[in-house]
Amino acid sequence: MSSFAFNIHYRDDSSSARLGTITTPHGSIETPNFIFCATKASIKGIAPDQMKDCGTSIILSNTYHLMLQPGADLVEKMGGLHDFMGWDGPMLTDSGGFQIFSLGYGSVANEIKGRGLQNRDKSVLKITEEGAEFKSYVDGRKFFLTPEESIKIQQKLGADLIVQLDECTPFHVDKSYTAKSMEMSKRWGDRSLAELKRSDNKRQVMYGIIQGGVYEDLRKESCDYIREQDFFGTAVGGSLGSSKEQMYEVVSYCTPYLHPDRPVHLLGIGGFRDIFAGVRLGMDTFDCVSPTRLARHGWALKKGAFKERINIRNSQFKESNDPVDESCACPCCTKFTTAYIRHLFTAGELLGMQLLSLHNVFTMNRLMSEIRLALKQNNLKELEKEWCVA
Amino acid sequence: MSSFAFNIHYRDDSSSARLGTITTPHGSIETPNFIFCATKASIKGIAPDQMKDCGTSIILSNTYHLMLQPGADLVEKMGGLHDFMGWDGPMLTDSGGFQIFSLGYGSVANEIKGRGLQNRDKSVLKITEEGAEFKSYVDGRKFFLTPEESIKIQQKLGADLIVQLDECTPFHVDKSYTAKSMEMSKRWGDRSLAELKRSDNKRQVMYGIIQGGVYEDLRKESCDYIREQDFFGTAVGGSLGSSKEQMYEVVSYCTPYLHPDRPVHLLGIGGFRDIFAGVRLGMDTFDCVSPTRLARHGWALKKGAFKERINIRNSQFKESNDPVDESCACPCCTKFTTAYIRHLFTAGELLGMQLLSLHNVFTMNRLMSEIRLALKQNNLKELEKEWCVA
Numbered sequence: 185m186s187s188f189a190f191n192i193h194y195r196d197d198s199s200s201a202r203l204g205t206i207t208t209p210h211g212s213i214e215t216p217n218f219i220f221c222a223t224k225a226s227i228k229g230i231a232p233d234q235m236k237d238c239g240t241s242i243i244l245s246n247t248y249h250l251m252l253q254p255g256a257d258l259v260e261k262m263g264g265l266h267d268f269m270g271w272d273g274p275m276l277t278d279s280g281g282f283q284i285f286s287l288g289y290g291s292v293a294n295e296i297k298g299r300g301l302q303n304r305d306k307s308v309l310k311i312t313e314e315g316a317e318f319k320s321y322v323d324g325r326k327f328f329l330t331p332e333e334s335i336k337i338q339q340k341l342g343a344d345l346i347v348q349l350d351e352c353t354p355f356h357v358d359k360s361y362t363a364k365s366m367e368m369s370k371r372w373g374d375r376s377l378a379e380l381k382r383s384d385n386k387r388q389v390m391y392g393i394i395q396g397g398v399y400e401d402l403r404k405e406s407c408d409y410i411r412e413q414d415f416f417g418t419a420v421g422g423s424l425g426s427s428k429e430q431m432y433e434v435v436s437y438c439t440p441y442l443h444p445d446r447p448v449h450l451l452g453i454g455g456f457r458d459i460f461a462g463v464r465l466g467m468d469t470f471d472c473v474s475p476t477r478l479a480r481h482g483w484a485l486k487k488g489a490f491k492e493r494i495n496i497r498n499s500q501f502k503e504s505n506d507p508v509d510e511s512c513a514c515p516c517c518t519k520f521t522t523a524y525i526r527h528l529f530t531a532g533e534l535l536g537m538q539l540l541s542l543h544n545v546f547t548m549n550r551l552m553s554e555i556r557l558a559l560k561q562n563n564l565k566e567l568e569k570e571w572c573v574a
Numbered sequence: 575m576s577s578f579a580f581n582i583h584y585r586d587d588s589s590s591a592r593l594g595t596i597t598t599p600h601g602s603i604e605t606p607n608f609i610f611c612a613t614k615a616s617i618k619g620i621a622p623d624q625m626k627d628c629g630t631s632i633i634l635s636n637t638y639h640l641m642l643q644p645g646a647d648l649v650e651k652m653g654g655l656h657d658f659m660g661w662d663g664p665m666l667t668d669s670g671g672f673q674i675f676s677l678g679y680g681s682v683a684n685e686i687k688g689r690g691l692q693n694r695d696k697s698v699l700k701i702t703e704e705g706a707e708f709k710s711y712v713d714g715r716k717f718f719l720t721p722e723e724s725i726k727i728q729q730k731l732g733a734d735l736i737v738q739l740d741e742c743t744p745f746h747v748d749k750s751y752t753a754k755s756m757e758m759s760k761r762w763g764d765r766s767l768a769e770l771k772r773s774d775n776k777r778q779v780m781y782g783i784i785q786g787g788v789y790e791d792l793r794k795e796s797c798d799y800i801r802e803q804d805f806f807g808t809a810v811g812g813s814l815g816s817s818k819e820q821m822y823e824v825v826s827y828c829t830p831y832l833h834p835d836r837p838v839h840l841l842g843i844g845g846f847r848d849i850f851a852g853v854r855l856g857m858d859t860f861d862c863v864s865p866t867r868l869a870r871h872g873w874a875l876k877k878g879a880f881k882e883r884i885n886i887r888n889s890q891f892k893e894s895n896d897p898v899d900e901s902c903a904c905p906c907c908t909k910f911t912t913a914y915i916r917h918l919f920t921a922g923e924l925l926g927m928q929l930l931s932l933h934n935v936f937t938m939n940r941l942m943s944e945i946r947l948a949l950k951q952n953n954l955k956e957l958e959k960e961w962c963v964a
Contacts, residue, residue, distance in 0.1 A: 226921075258913070269914060519623075521658075527648075527658075528616055530643065530644070533618065534870075534927065535617070538621070
């Protein structure tokens with residue numbers, strides 16, 4: 185019997201939202217849920233037990249970063265990612281494709297999200313049917329990543345959930361490029377699945393990735409392919425447009441054609457409002473670097489705050505005896521005042537980043553937990569009004 | 575009855591070492607012990623509960639840094655340092671003198687320890703009998719620190735143990751300057767004590783500071799003064815020479831003339847060997863920024879290691895499945911391999927600094943705890959051989 189499963193307990197009447205459980209050899213994840221980014225085998229500034237204390241179910245790590253540093257062979261030698269980084273819960277690795285292509289096309293998220301201009305640097309040297317050649321940002325060494333190689337690396341890393349290699353199609357290309365790229369990603373999906381089957385230890389399952397850019401027909405075609413292959417889960421990737429509205433629309437192109445019984449992951453999305461929208465469109469999991477990145481820059485995520493967050497350096501907090509979020513039960517809000525956290529940031533103290541990161545992680549887990557409860561109680565709309573005011 | 579006490583339980587036969595307990599309104603400290611530096615109201619990268627988990631009894635914070643940022647008035651408004659930073663154990667603040675004079679004379683520790691050349695910059699604008707005028711490194715504002723002002727600030731900060739203002743005499747001055755400076759520090763000691771008495775809430779007691787540079791007769795004269803005034807504790811400060819040997823010698827000038835029943839603090843010293851020497855010379859507490867500073871630069875303190883530490887970035891640790899210190903029970907050594915900690919440092923991950931800081935804090939607390947046990951069991955020399963190999 186497989187150690188993996190996805191069980192759907194409840195389907196919403198008025199949307200595609202659902203409640204489920206993803207089971208893995210390292211434990212289970214209640215969905216909808218959020219996956220935190222341990223980019224280089226570490227959540228920035230937070231230890232695994234602290235992540236657990238903040239309610240975290242699952243984290244992901246990036247194949248691209250790890251293959252360059254410290255290298256997949258080393259991680260394998262150290263017992264795999266779980267042992268190496270001391271995380272014993274469910275884990276996902278991506279394929280490496282996102283970073284290779286998005287770094288190659290300019291800054292990572294800007295391009296995918298349709299912001300900024302195309303600025304292809306020299307880190308992607310060549311993209312062919314076979315795979316992608318690129319230069320390491322660590323030491324300039326050349327690497328050639330094929331679907332087979334990506335899966336081999338992910339097998340060495342040993343995460344529970346792995347992802348097919350795809351070409352992460354950028355925003356500033358035309359429909360014909362997007363179509364060809366999506367077709368190639370389908371073939372790379374076949375090759376990724378075949379590679380996993382060649383040496384499947386039954387400790388990993390794979391997500392296929394839906395591409396097709398902002399084009400409804402291409403998204404449908406990509407969904408049709410992914411649905412018909414033997415993937416465990418579905419991920420929605422690639423360019424989702426240049427605005428929140430377009431993103432919701434592009435995801436909605438996919439919703440009707442997703443495999444109804446498989447977990448669906450929306451790649452790289454972490455805003456409160458976006459998550460509510462995604463949940464309604466049938467997305468089960470989300471990931472984004474934003475919770476910890478925002479924290480390191482002094483932004484606290486906050487339920488009901490304008491634009492979903494507050495700037496902790498703001499002078500209005502100078503003498504604030506209140507916690508960052510009065511309604512929050514995280515280690516930062518239960519023990520420290522906003523004035524103190526502000527002091528840590530103005531004085532350049534490392535502890536500020538750590539405490540605010542704990543708060544932001546806790547807040548994302550709280551958001552997801554409240555969404556699951558609201559789905560059960562049929563009041564998602566009311567909950568969204570509490571979390572998202574502008 | 576006073577909430578403060580110092581009880582000596584045991585005196586060593588063959589040295590001036592002793593075992594004691596310092597009692598404060600925020601708890602007690604077994605001595606010998608180490609005081610960790612929360613320079614700007616924060617141990618760099620470590621939360622108070624983590625400090626406790628690593629065996630910490632007492633921390634200190636720096637008046638100089640706090641008066642500039644966020645300011646003593648704000649800290650007082652927030653309930654004092656204990657509430658502000660969430661540390662409910664014993665705490666010490668220094669007078670501000672050390673940083674003012676040492677920053678004024680060049681780099682902080684180099685000058686005091688007789689390393690480097692004199693390089694007096696413009697941050698100390700004027701030193702007079704009245705006090706010291708200096709410029710803020712934060713925003714260039716002018717401040718004038720007198721003994722009375724230092725005590726008023728320390729009263730606002732609210733630490734249990736406070737320190738008189740002194741002129742921290744540098745190394746590269748002649749005996750006549752050192753003598754005059756020491757005399758002025760005596761008068762500043764009187765003024766500091768008088769200021770505390772003016773509004774003593776019985777929640778703070780004061781340490782006097784022994785100056786006198788590297789000169790035996792001046793050290794004796796300073797000791798005589800400090801011993802005869804109504805200080806709770808004694809601190810040995812100022813220039814201790816340019817080598818470890820000279821430092822031990824200068825401290826040994828003081829030992830015979832210290833008040834026998836008061837706790838003695840050796841300022842700014844944190845090496846294993848130096849602590850063993852200091853304990854034998856009758857020092858009860860020590861402080862130094864080194865444990866957390868070394869950690870942030872990738873150095874792990876280690877019992878029995880050459881020069882007392884290892885460089886975690888060393889390639890010999892690339893595939894090391896062992897903890898940083900196999901004999902250590904800290905959160906870093908019990909959960910992570912040296913290979914992982916090395917990876918965090920080579921990849922520039924914040925978590926590396928945090929985990930190694932926990933290890934170094936734990937190691938200092940372990941050192942002090944083993945020293946206390948060895949004193950009881952009369953085998954300090956054997957213990958020193960285990961900790962200090964070169």
